[in-house]
Amino acid sequence: MQALTNRAKAVDRRPMSFAEKLYIPAIAKGMGITFKHLFQRKATVSFPEKKREFSPVFRGLHVLNRDEEGRERCTACGLCAVACPAEAITMEAAERKPGEENLYREEKYAAKYEINMLRCIFCGFCEEACPKDAVYMSETFAPANYQRKGFIYGKDDLLIPHPKENK
Amino acid sequence: MTLLSIDWFFIIEKVLLISVVLVLSLVVAMYSTWGERKVAAWIQDRLGPNRAGPMGLLQPLADGGKLFFKEEIIPTNSSRFLFILGPSIAMMVACMTSAVIPWGDSLVIAGRTISLQIADVNIGILFIFGVVSMGVYGIMIGGWASNNKFSLLASIRAASQIISYELPMGLALIALLMLTGSLSLKDIVEQQRHGLWNVVYQPLGFFIFLVCAFAECNRAPFDLPEAENELNGGYHLEYSSMKLGFFLFAEYINMFISSALISTMYFGGYAFPYMDKLGLDGNLLTILGFLALFIKTLGFIFFFMWVRWTVPRFRYDQLMRLGWKIMIPLALANMLITGALILARQH
Numbered sequence: 021m022q023a024l025t026n027r028a029k030a031v032d033r034r035p036m037s038f039a040e041k042l043y044i045p046a047i048a049k050g051m052g053i054t055f056k057h058l059f060q061r062k063a064t065v066s067f068p069e070k071k072r073e074f075s076p077v078f079r080g081l082h083v084l085n086r087d088e089e090g091r092e093r094c095t096a097c098g099l100c101a102v103a104c105p106a107e108a109i110t111m112e113a114a115e116r117k118p119g120e121e122n123l124y125r126e127e128k129y130a131a132k133y134e135i136n137m138l139r140c141i142f143c144g145f146c147e148e149a150c151p152k153d154a155v156y157m158s159e160t161f162a163p164a165n166y167q168r169k170g171f172i173y174g175k176d177d178l179l180i181p182h183p184k185e186n187k
Numbered sequence: 188m189t190l191l192s193i194d195w196f197f198i199i200e201k202v203l204l205i206s207v208v209l210v211l212s213l214v215v216a217m218y219s220t221w222g223e224r225k226v227a228a229w230i231q232d233r234l235g236p237n238r239a240g241p242m243g244l245l246q247p248l249a250d251g252g253k254l255f256f257k258e259e260i261i262p263t264n265s266s267r268f269l270f271i272l273g274p275s276i277a278m279m280v281a282c283m284t285s286a287v288i289p290w291g292d293s294l295v296i297a298g299r300t301i302s303l304q305i306a307d308v309n310i311g312i313l314f315i316f317g318v319v320s321m322g323v324y325g326i327m328i329g330g331w332a333s334n335n336k337f338s339l340l341a342s343i344r345a346a347s348q349i350i351s352y353e354l355p356m357g358l359a360l361i362a363l364l365m366l367t368g369s370l371s372l373k374d375i376v377e378q379q380r381h382g383l384w385n386v387v388y389q390p391l392g393f394f395i396f397l398v399c400a401f402a403e404c405n406r407a408p409f410d411l412p413e414a415e416n417e418l419n420g421g422y423h424l425e426y427s428s429m430k431l432g433f434f435l436f437a438e439y440i441n442m443f444i445s446s447a448l449i450s451t452m453y454f455g456g457y458a459f460p461y462m463d464k465l466g467l468d469g470n471l472l473t474i475l476g477f478l479a480l481f482i483k484t485l486g487f488i489f490f491f492m493w494v495r496w497t498v499p500r501f502r503y504d505q506l507m508r509l510g511w512k513i514m515i516p517l518a519l520a521n522m523l524i525t526g527a528l529i530l531a532r533q534h
Contacts, residue, residue: 047497047498050497050498054493055493057232062234063233066234
């Protein structure tokens, strides 16, 4: 059979020499390696105190964005739900009533917007699909929960704080 | 009345010494568990326990406390008395060996010379061997009384391993004893204090002794009786709570004692180089000597752990072959060569 790479190595099946049968040199070599590892940089960190930085393109929990006046940007067009390969997003649209102009940016808004974090695969397609810059993926990840329903994030979990009211 | 002529100070002094040595070996064994986990972590590029106290130093206390509060289960069909006797023997035997180890020279306090050795018996090494081989009973009784075939098999494996490796260990020691001419550990240390350490004369004997000590302590690479990642327990399969803790703890005490023993017999015990040329007075020198022994012992404990996290476990047939076909002939050859050399020097 032809080898796929030129790195294939034949197995050495020669009987062990006396020095190899002694095992001591091999063990000494191994002990040298483990001793070196005693002082090497540790691969783990003390987690809650010290957190590793995510990469700049990390895709964490979703947030629903507001514009600079604090109005929700989402218009419930459903493009994110269509783009979602895991079918994690559901929403219900509603019409903006007169007097709600300070709450919603456009005439149509999402009355209900839910993302099931157990279904979500954090691919970021919703973020790409959104024409209104309403869905973004943040740098946090979903915290643990005791129940499945705790992983269904509604609007109150996803919306970012109001820029003016929460100052 | 001979009763009145008891030297009460002598008794108080010995009781104190016994308590100190006992507490010391318990504390060292306790912190060996911490050390073991730290060394394991460092060798595997991890951080190790660091939650309980600074650097995880309270971890052994937490572990011990946990074991005390665990539910105590005694299997219905086990023989209750033997089931409790097993870990008791293991623990007691582990603590008894420290009696003949000279932890230091003697202190002079208020005109009294206090030897830092609990009992300077002239058959010290024989005593240690006698007591250590009793440890097998703890394992055997524990495994037998559990009324579980897996415990029994594991304890048989443990017992046959310990017995197999006791032979080359004894043979390696005979060569050492031919050299020193004394069974008292104190004499052996004093000889090394004024001459070279025994490891220089007996490198092969030391090596055999070291390997056998690993096997005797059921430590890796010879930890088949309780291979954690292959077997569900071992001879202590049915044990829970502090009785399990005693078995595990006895192992760490054994490790401490064998480290102390190896340093005493082959690495000069409380003697350290240029000891008598420092011109220090008795008490200070004794304390320094004790520290020297302690450091040597800790070094060997570290070595035990280092080996554990480097060398993979032997197969059982390999273990037996190594014991009977390699270690015993090597030890015999070492004994013969030593004897021949001693004879040659006398003529």
